[in-house]
Amino acid sequence: MINAKNIYKNFGKNEVIKNASIDIEKGERVVIIGPSGGGKSTFLRCLNLLEEVTRGEVWLDGKLISKPDPYLHDEVLKYSDAYLRKTKRGEKDEDKILSEIKENRELKKREGIRFNKELKKISANYGQDINVARRKMGMVFQQFNLFNNMTVMQNLVYVPVKLKILSKAEAEKKATELLGRINLSDKKDAYPASLSGGQKQRVAIIRSLMMNPEVMLFDEPTSALDPEMVGEVLSLIKELADEGMTMVIVTHEMGFAREVATRVLFIDGGAIAEDDSPEEIFTNPKNARLKEFLSKVL
Amino acid sequence: MGYYFQGFLHTIIVTFIAVGIGLVLGFTVAIIKISAGNYKFMKIPAIICNIYTTVFRGTPVALQLFIMVFAVFAIPGFKPAAAIITFGINSGAYVSENIRAGITSVDKGQMEAGRAMGLNWLQTMIRIILPQAVKNIIPAIGNEMIALLKETSIISMVGSTVGTLTFDLNFASRTAYKTVTNYLATGIIAAVFYLSVVYLMVFIVKIIERKLGTDDKRKEYI
Numbered sequence: 001m002i003n004a005k006n007i008y009k010n011f012g013k014n015e016v017i018k019n020a021s022i023d024i025e026k027g028e029r030v031v032i033i034g035p036s037g038g039g040k041s042t043f044l045r046c047l048n049l050l051e052e053v054t055r056g057e058v059w060l061d062g063k064l065i066s067k068p069d070p071y072l073h074d075e076v077l078k079y080s081d082a083y084l085r086k087t088k089r090g091e092k093d094e095d096k097i098l099s100e101i102k103e104n105r106e107l108k109k110r111e112g113i114r115f116n117k118e119l120k121k122i123s124a125n126y127g128q129d130i131n132v133a134r135r136k137m138g139m140v141f142q143q144f145n146l147f148n149n150m151t152v153m154q155n156l157v158y159v160p161v162k163l164k165i166l167s168k169a170e171a172e173k174k175a176t177e178l179l180g181r182i183n184l185s186d187k188k189d190a191y192p193a194s195l196s197g198g199q200k201q202r203v204a205i206i207r208s209l210m211m212n213p214e215v216m217l218f219d220e221p222t223s224a225l226d227p228e229m230v231g232e233v234l235s236l237i238k239e240l241a242d243e244g245m246t247m248v249i250v251t252h253e254m255g256f257a258r259e260v261a262t263r264v265l266f267i268d269g270g271a272i273a274e275d276d277s278p279e280e281i282f283t284n285p286k287n288a289r290l291k292e293f294l295s296k297v298l
Numbered sequence: 299m300g301y302y303f304q305g306f307l308h309t310i311i312v313t314f315i316a317v318g319i320g321l322v323l324g325f326t327v328a329i330i331k332i333s334a335g336n337y338k339f340m341k342i343p344a345i346i347c348n349i350y351t352t353v354f355r356g357t358p359v360a361l362q363l364f365i366m367v368f369a370v371f372a373i374p375g376f377k378p379a380a381a382i383i384t385f386g387i388n389s390g391a392y393v394s395e396n397i398r399a400g401i402t403s404v405d406k407g408q409m410e411a412g413r414a415m416g417l418n419w420l421q422t423m424i425r426i427i428l429p430q431a432v433k434n435i436i437p438a439i440g441n442e443m444i445a446l447l448k449e450t451s452i453i454s455m456v457g458s459t460v461g462t463l464t465f466d467l468n469f470a471s472r473t474a475y476k477t478v479t480n481y482l483a484t485g486i487i488a489a490v491f492y493l494s495v496v497y498l499m500v501f502i503v504k505i506i507e508r509k510l511g512t513d514d515k516r517k518e519y520i
Contacts, residue, residue: 048414050410050413050414131413131416131417131418132416134413134414134415134416135415135416137414138414138415139411139414139415141407141410141411141414143405143407144407145405145407145408145410145411146411147408147411147412147426148405148408148430149426149429149430158425159412159415159416159417162417162421162425163416163417204411207415208415211415211416
C-alpha cells in the first residue's frame with residue numbers, strides 16, 4: 001500500500017533520514033519506536049509528504065506521490081550525460097555503468113531534453129496529485145491541530161464536504177455517529193479551545209475517519225496528553241486497529257506498541273535499524289542500540 | 299467654522315479611501331510574500347513586494363507625498379487623488395507587514411492539518427489560516443488607521459504651496475486663524491476633531507475584536 005523507496009531527508013546540511021525503505025501492506029499495523037531525534041516523526045511525515053523527501057520516492061497504491069527520483073529508474077538514467085559519455089567511450093557493461101552512476105551520483109543538475117522527457121513520462125504514467133493522495137491517508141498529530149476557528153462539528157464536516165467526498169447531510173450524519181462513538185455528542189457545537197487534550201485528540205482521530213482513509217498515520221498521538229487522558233486515546237486507536245485499519249504509529253508507549261503492532265520498526269540515527277515482529281523486537285532484539293534503548297524504556 | 303467642517307470631512311474621506319487602498323494592497327502583498335514559501339512561481343513577485351515594503355517603509359511619507367504630487371502625478375487637478383494614492387500605497391506597506399505577521403503567528407500545525415486532509419495551500423489559507431489570523435491582525439490595522447488619520451495632516455505641506463489642495467483639518471485650522479485671532483483655540487478645535495474621530499475608530503475596532511473573539515475562551519479575561 002505505502003512504498004517508500006530509498007528516501008533521504010535533509011534539513012539544510014543535516015541528514016535526518018538516510019536511505020530508509022519500507023513496504024507497508026494493507027492491514028498492517030506498523031509501530032515506529034526509537035530514541036528522540038532519531039527521525040521517527042520525520043520519517044512518518046515523509047510518508048504523506050508533509051516533509052518533501054530530498055531523495056527517493058514515496059508510492060501509495062501503485063501511484064507515485066513524490067517527485068520521481070531519476071536514480072531509481074534505469075530507463076531514465078540511460079539518457080543521462082554520464083551514461084551516454086561512457087557508452088561512447090566504448091564501455092559495454094550496462095549494469096556496471098548504471099551502478100557506477102548511482103554510486104557516484106553522477107547526474108548533473110541539468111540533464112538533456114531526452115532525459116527530462118523520460119522523467120516526465122514517469123510522472124505522467126504513475127504520478128498522482130499529492131492533495132488527492134492525502135485524502136486516503138489520515139494523519140493524527142501530537143498537537144491535535146483541530147481547526148481552532150471551527151466548532152467540533154465544523155471540524156468534522158468541513159473538509160469532506162469541501163472536497164465533495166460526502167454531501168453535507170451525509171457528512172453530518174457520519175459526524176454525529178462518530179461523535180456518539182467517542183461519547184462527545186454534547187460537544188458538537190463547542191470550540192476546540194474548550195475541550196480537554198484527550199477530547200481534542202479523539203475528535204482529531206474521528207476527523208481523519210470522516211475521510212474514509214485507507215491508512216492512518218499517528219505522530220506521537222499521546223505525547224502531549226496528561227497521563228490520565230492517554231488511556232482514552234489509546235483505546236480508541238486500539239478499537240480502530242481491531243477493525244482492521246492499516247496504521248503507522250510513532251509512539252513512546254511500549255506496552256501499547258507491543259499490544260497493537262503487527263510489525264515494529266526501530267529507527268535510530270535516521271535509518272531503520274531493525275524491522276521485525278513485536279515478539280522478536282521486544283523479546284529477542286538483535287541491534288545493539290535497540291537493546292540499549294529497550295533496557296532504558298521498559 | 300465652515301473651514302473646519304470641510305477639513306473634517308476631507309480628512310475622513312482621504313483616510314478612508316487610503317485605508318481601503320492600503321488594505322487591498324497590503325493583503326495582496328502579504329499573500330504574495332507568504333505564498334512564495336509554497337509556490338515557486340511566486341518567488342519573483344515576492345521579491346518585488348519586498349522592494350516595495352522596504353522603499354515605502356524606509357522613506358518619510360512627507361517625501362513620498364512631495365515626489366508623488368509634484369513629480370509622478372504632476373497633472374493639473376489630480377493633486378487630491380495623488381495625495382490619496384500616496385497615503386494608500388504608504389499604508390499598504392505597513393499593513394502588509396501587519397497582515398504577514400498575523401498570518402505567520404497562526405500555529406503552523408493548522409496548515410499541516412489542512413494539507414494532511416487533502417486541502418491545497420490556498421484552500422487551507424483562506425478557510426483555516428486567515429480566519430484565525432484576522433484576530434491578530436485587527437488591532438494592528440486599527441493602529442495603522444489611527445496613524446494614517448493623523449498623518450494626512452501633512453497634506454497641508456503640499457496643499458498650502460499648491461493652493462488647490464485645501465481639504466485637510468490642519469490646513470483648515472491654518473486658514474481659519476486668518477479670521478479668528480486666537481491660535482490656541484483653533485489648535486484645540488482641530489485637536490478635538492481629531493480626537494473624536496480617533497476615539498470612534500478605537501471604539502469600532504473594539505467592537506470588531508469582541509465579535510471575533512467567539513472561538514477563544516480566553517476572551518472573558520481580557
